[in-house]
Amino acid sequence: MEPMILLVFFFFVLSLYFYFKYKITLARIQSIIEENLRKKEKEIREDAIKRSASVISGKVIEKLLPFTKEFPFNPRDVRWIGDPVDLVIFDGYSKGKVNKVVFCEIKSGSSKLTPIQQSIKVAIIKKKVKWLEVFVK
DSSP: OOHHHHHHHHHHHHHHHHHHHHHHHHHHHHHHHHHHHHHHHHHHHHHHHHHHHHHHHHHHHHHHGGGSTTOOSOGGGEEEOOSSSSEEEEETGGGTOOOEEEEEOOOOTTOOOOHHHHHHHHHHHTTOOOOOOOOOO
């Protein structure tokens, strides 16, 4: 064979080798990425289920807590709001005379007040609370 044809054939074979090597490597990388995505998706789903269960149990606790022995107020004086605070307690309402109004946020585990709940707490502590009557004609 002619040297030029041999050289072209050599580069053709070399090109095929690198092309298939590239395709095999690309397939391996894609397989690894897909496997990692499946694992990550599974972790995310499990975390979402845990969080959802935590939120649901928290909502149930919020509703049932006023009926426990440990709760210091009459459950009939409690009004559930849910957001931005869980409960407002009109202490004495069930007896016909409110002695005080208590804002109550129920937390469990390691949960903390949100920034808006923190600002509400500060406003109440600083006695920045008002009464407003609106008359409609």
